[in-house]
Amino acid sequence: MSRVGILGTLWYVVAVVVMVVGSSAAKVRHFKWDVEYMFWSPDCEERVVMGINGQFPGPTIRARAGDTIHVDLTNKLPTEGVVIHWHGIRQLETPWADGTASISQCAINPGETFAYRFKVDKAGTYFYHGHYGMQRSAGLYGSLIVDVAQGHTEPFHYDGEFNLLLSDWWHESIHHQEIGLSSKPFRWIGEPQTLLVNGRGQYNCSLAPNMANSSAAECKLRGNEQCAPQILRVDLNKTYRLRLASTTSLASLNLAIGNHKMTVVEADGNYVKPFSVQDLDIYSGESYSVLVHANQDPTKNYWVSLGVRGRQPKTQPALTILNYYKTTSASKLPTIPPPTTPTWNDYNHSKSFTKQIFSLKGSPTPPTTFDRRITLLNTQNKLDGFIKWSINNVSLTLPPTPYLGSIKFGLKTGFNQVSPPEDFSSSYDVMIPPTNPNTTLGNGVYRIEFNTTVDVILQNANALAANTSEIHPWHLHGHDFWVLAYGEGKFSKGDEAKFNLKNPPLRNTAVIFPYGWTALRFVADNPGAWAFHCHIEPHLHMGMGVVLALAVERVKNIPTQALTCGLTAKMFSKKNVVP
Numbered sequence: 001m002s003r004v005g006i007l008g009t010l011w012y013v014v015a016v017v018v019m020v021v022g023s024s025a026a027k028v029r030h031f032k033w034d035v036e037y038m039f040w041s042p043d044c045e046e047r048v049v050m051g052i053n054g055q056f057p058g059p060t061i062r063a064r065a066g067d068t069i070h071v072d073l074t075n076k077l078p079t080e081g082v083v084i085h086w087h088g089i090r091q092l093e094t095p096w097a098d099g100t101a102s103i104s105q106c107a108i109n110p111g112e113t114f115a116y117r118f119k120v121d122k123a124g125t126y127f128y129h130g131h132y133g134m135q136r137s138a139g140l141y142g143s144l145i146v147d148v149a150q151g152h153t154e155p156f157h158y159d160g161e162f163n164l165l166l167s168d169w170w171h172e173s174i175h176h177q178e179i180g181l182s183s184k185p186f187r188w189i190g191e192p193q194t195l196l197v198n199g200r201g202q203y204n205c206s207l208a209p210n211m212a213n214s215s216a217a218e219c220k221l222r223g224n225e226q227c228a229p230q231i232l233r234v235d236l237n238k239t240y241r242l243r244l245a246s247t248t249s250l251a252s253l254n255l256a257i258g259n260h261k262m263t264v265v266e267a268d269g270n271y272v273k274p275f276s277v278q279d280l281d282i283y284s285g286e287s288y289s290v291l292v293h294a295n296q297d298p299t300k301n302y303w304v305s306l307g308v309r310g311r312q313p314k315t316q317p318a319l320t321i322l323n324y325y326k327t328t329s330a331s332k333l334p335t336i337p338p339p340t341t342p343t344w345n346d347y348n349h350s351k352s353f354t355k356q357i358f359s360l361k362g363s364p365t366p367p368t369t370f371d372r373r374i375t376l377l378n379t380q381n382k383l384d385g386f387i388k389w390s391i392n393n394v395s396l397t398l399p400p401t402p403y404l405g406s407i408k409f410g411l412k413t414g415f416n417q418v419s420p421p422e423d424f425s426s427s428y429d430v431m432i433p434p435t436n437p438n439t440t441l442g443n444g445v446y447r448i449e450f451n452t453t454v455d456v457i458l459q460n461a462n463a464l465a466a467n468t469s470e471i472h473p474w475h476l477h478g479h480d481f482w483v484l485a486y487g488e489g490k491f492s493k494g495d496e497a498k499f500n501l502k503n504p505p506l507r508n509t510a511v512i513f514p515y516g517w518t519a520l521r522f523v524a525d526n527p528g529a530w531a532f533h534c535h536i537e538p539h540l541h542m543g544m545g546v547v548l549a550l551a552v553e554r555v556k557n558i559p560t561q562a563l564t565c566g567l568t569a570k571m572f573s574k575k576n577v578v579p
Helices: 003-021 174-181 347-354 403-408 493-498 537-541 566-572
Strands: 028-040 047-052 061-064 068-075 084-087 113-119 124-130 141-147 160-169 194-197 232-234 239-246 252-257 262-267 270-277 279-282 287-293 301-309 318-324 372-383 386-391 394-396 440-442 446-448 453-459 472-476 481-488 509-512 516-523 528-534 545-550
Touching (some): 028 061, 068 084, 084 113, 141 239, 174 537, 194 301, 232 239, 239 279, 262 279, 279 287, 279 347, 403 566, 481 493, 509 516, 528 537
Parallel strands (some): 028 068, 061 141, 394 440
Antiparallel strands (some): 028 047, 068 113, 084 124, 124 141, 239 287, 252 279, 252 301, 262 270, 301 318, 372 386, 453 516, 472 528, 481 516
């Protein structure tokens, strides 16, 4: 290796070390949050949203690697519990702060306050969201940005940054949605009314009515409305980092900027080998950083367009403007049409982007062998006439006692002690609807030995309707995993030859394409009870997830407040009867 190459590798290693370890300047950052319903106009139509401290989206948390975050969260919802999941934060030594109701903690009751306290050990683009019922769909989310430790830099240069939190929005309440999903016959609420960027979108009007293939009228906005787009103001020949995170409940998205390429440099809080694209697919639960060089004609403005992928779009694209503010007014509309979102079912386009993602040189590489393999078949099923999503023919239903408490204290009646199936029948045909569509409910867990290497094969299949297979982005709590390979059809042992063990990307969320499979590998080195599930909100609500339990006996100092429900509440109670 050349001297330049050696120095480059050493520089990267140092950068990663400071990302993870932090510095002596690490701080404790305190926040006091009230979660409540409030009236808001995300898309120019007033509805009820779930906000924090009167804000929608919730406040952005900004910290440095090594800092400790302390959030005193008070539930001011009148009739329902709440929790917050810190998406992408591994919760090393604090699994009770992961914010998953019935898994890591009890839901916070109305009027109660829960203290979330955890360390952000790794720089990156993250976010937080509700993880109880479908509260993410109600608007309970916000950004969490972790910068590198004080005095250190990223392995790329930029002059400024923008943070874009992407979401979808319905006009019907989450309670309407939940009841529809749990009804017989099944009642589907349909596609979202609006796509939002930082909680802002436009319904029944368009910023580009004559350009965007839209029948909607032109939006008449002054700029100070809650639904007015946030303009991206740039200076000529400067480089900007766009931090992108998708907290959508349903929609897979594609983002593009007119006449500007994007260079992808980060995925899910991990550095990747830089590569340039004209547009970018982002699935629910994913985050990216891209670099944009402002090198176009500064006398013009340019559309930033966000459209739906993976589902037949019935929601118009979201638009905002990239504005060269020193030479052009932000009120001057771009003269060229917005970028066109690729056809919704052009999966080759999606796969082409996804398969370009590799870890940056010097990143951790996976173990070359695995200790255990779990294959998870994703199917749509029926249960007594209700529609469910299932994994290996088990539809997840969560128990009233959090798994973390049940396992820690040996409460064997807290959940089914029989582990779920680790594979599915070799005769199952993933290309056609299930011949037996019936499923079962279950709440068993996969118990994982500490510090073992686990392979997970996510296997997609045909849904109940013929010629239908959906995209499923899967998110793992408590760990990052290596994405070893993607494939078509049913996974077989011969497909191991396709595994990338040299430079696979580290992620916390990975997509399974229709009728395909995705191979993951992770080291089970973080004790706790961890959710692993499809990040599409209705799919999880209908049972599409599993729970992994590993080395819970090693977990120390669980706050009693996290376990004040179910069997653990009875265990902690000093008296069975209050006088």
